[in-house]
Amino acid sequence: MTEHADSATVAARMERRWGTVSIGIILALVFMAAYIGVHQGVMPQPRVETVDPRTLHIAGEFIESNLGTAAEPDGSVTVRAIGQQYSFTPQCIVVPADTQVTIRATSADVIHGFLIEHSNVNTMLVPGYISTIVTRFPAPSERLMPCHEFCGAGHEGMWGRIKVINKAAFAKLAADQRRMTCVAQ
Amino acid sequence: MSTEPRFSHRNRWFTIAVVVTALIAATSAAMGFVVLPSLQTNTRFTGIWDAICSAAGLVRAAPAGQPVVQANYKTTDVILSSSTLDGSSAISIGRGATLAMRCTMCHGTRGVSEADSPNLAGQYIMVIFKQLQDYKSGARTNAVMTPRVADLTDRDMRDLAAYYAYLPRLPPYHPATAGPAPQIVESGAPMRNIAPCATCHGTLYYKTGSAWLEGESSVYLQAQLKAFASGARHNDISEQMRNIARGMSSAEIEAAAQYYANQPQ
Numbered sequence: 001m002t003e004h005a006d007s008a009t010v011a012a013r014m015e016r017r018w019g020t021v022s023i024g025i026i027l028a029l030v031f032m033a034a035y036i037g038v039h040q041g042v043m044p045q046p047r048v049e050t051v052d053p054r055t056l057h058i059a060g061e062f063i064e065s066n067l068g069t070a071a072e073p074d075g076s077v078t079v080r081a082i083g084q085q086y087s088f089t090p091q092c093i094v095v096p097a098d099t100q101v102t103i104r105a106t107s108a109d110v111i112h113g114f115l116i117e118h119s120n121v122n123t124m125l126v127p128g129y130i131s132t133i134v135t136r137f138p139a140p141s142e143r144l145m146p147c148h149e150f151c152g153a154g155h156e157g158m159w160g161r162i163k164v165i166n167k168a169a170f171a172k173l174a175a176d177q178r179r180m181t182c183v184a185q
Numbered sequence: 186m187s188t189e190p191r192f193s194h195r196n197r198w199f200t201i202a203v204v205v206t207a208l209i210a211a212t213s214a215a216m217g218f219v220v221l222p223s224l225q226t227n228t229r230f231t232g233i234w235d236a237i238c239s240a241a242g243l244v245r246a247a248p249a250g251q252p253v254v255q256a257n258y259k260t261t262d263v264i265l266s267s268s269t270l271d272g273s274s275a276i277s278i279g280r281g282a283t284l285a286m287r288c289t290m291c292h293g294t295r296g297v298s299e300a301d302s303p304n305l306a307g308q309y310i311m312v313i314f315k316q317l318q319d320y321k322s323g324a325r326t327n328a329v330m331t332p333r334v335a336d337l338t339d340r341d342m343r344d345l346a347a348y349y350a351y352l353p354r355l356p357p358y359h360p361a362t363a364g365p366a367p368q369i370v371e372s373g374a375p376m377r378n379i380a381p382c383a384t385c386h387g388t389l390y391y392k393t394g395s396a397w398l399e400g401e402s403s404v405y406l407q408a409q410l411k412a413f414a415s416g417a418r419h420n421d422i423s424e425q426m427r428n429i430a431r432g433m434s435s436a437e438i439e440a441a442a443q444y445y446a447n448q449p450q
Contacts, residue, residue: 085385
């Protein structure tokens with residue numbers, strides 16, 4: 001009888017320990033996800049927005065004359081771009097240093113990748129959906145923006161450039177253009 | 186061995202397990218649906234319900250941005266599709282043949298030009314239809330073509346496209362003696378952001394809306410590439426061809442044009 005009671009106590013103790021360990025692991029993962037989200041800028045897409053990939057060029061924010069960088073009244077900038085087989089439009093994106101940059105991009109045909117080297121911008125451009133990324137480039141520099149999602153036979157030729165210039169130079173550009181790019185420069 | 190029922194509130198283990206699981210679920214939900222969205226810098230927190238819907242992946246409207254900047258030139262408004270023009274009927278082709286009488290002066294009696302105007306025989310139906318639409322809308326301009334398409338109806342353009350697509354096209358002619366295909370055609374210039382011609386125009390892969398180039402006049406091809414590069418021609422959807430042509434050297438333009446133009450003498 002006592003032997004039985006003892007083994008029941010041991011079993012309960014072990015159950016408790018395993019329970020504590022597994023709950024601990026779950027809580028640690030939840031808080032890890034939250035910590036990374038808050039402190040390392042790894043945030044999911046804030047909201048799901050859709051767009052018809054067949055009519056991007058006809059109306060809406062992704063028509064060719066509206067692509068490029070726009071200065072916002074609050075001092076930040078918005079970059080609009082599209083990926084299509086096999087180039088990004090615009091091919092060269094110009095942004096000011098040390099400024100909040102909101103990138104809004106989508107695809108006109110298949111899934112493309114959108115990655116800016118030396119930054120945490122890394123997303124996919126999925127036809128039908130708008131990808132939104134908020135970032136900030138600390139200092140003037142030039143970066144590559146390769147399509148990193150195989151998109152077809154010409155995939156290796158598909159990449160763009162990001163040109164980060166200082167705020168004053170950008171303000172000068174913004175004075176006489178409403179959408180800025182650095183294509184053919 | 187305990188004989189009490191497992192799923193009962195009298196079972197202490199069961200009660201604790203349910204309570205703990207519910208607490209973890211509630212904490213995670215609060216964290217994911219409310220706390221994290223409210224800390225996000227890329228969107229304004231407009232309320233718990235909105236945050237929950239957004240985090241749950243419901244489609245939301247785009248925030249009102251600045252007004253869209255319209256181009257000061259006309260761009261194409263054709264929606265490309267590989268299927269809308271499929272299955273052209275004999276009536277459509279016959280009607281197109283009659284309408285095509287007015288095109289023969291430049292594009293040849295059977296769609297093969299003897300001047301440097303483009304061959305239309307066997308051209309993809311969507312390509313001819315799109316170019317006619319673009320001439321009519323003004324997205325593409327040409328002193329000869331623009332006035333000739335002014336009175337064409339949508340149906341006329343479909344019929345013309347069906348007729349020319351039905352005619353036999355010039356086959357590719359690249360004998361071994363002519364040497365290998367130019368690099369720009371086969372591999373592009375990946376270091377300069379240029380995909381190979383053959384990935385959209387055939388051989389390697391085909392992209393809807395791209396033209397059949399084999400047998401096309403070298404003069405015409407070079408003129409078009411230069412017009413795309415300078416932006417003088419801008420009816421390509423979202424700059425897809427301007428992006429390529431802009432980076433091509435004049436030697437590459439010439440090589441590509443001559444490769445495609447090659448035909449038996």
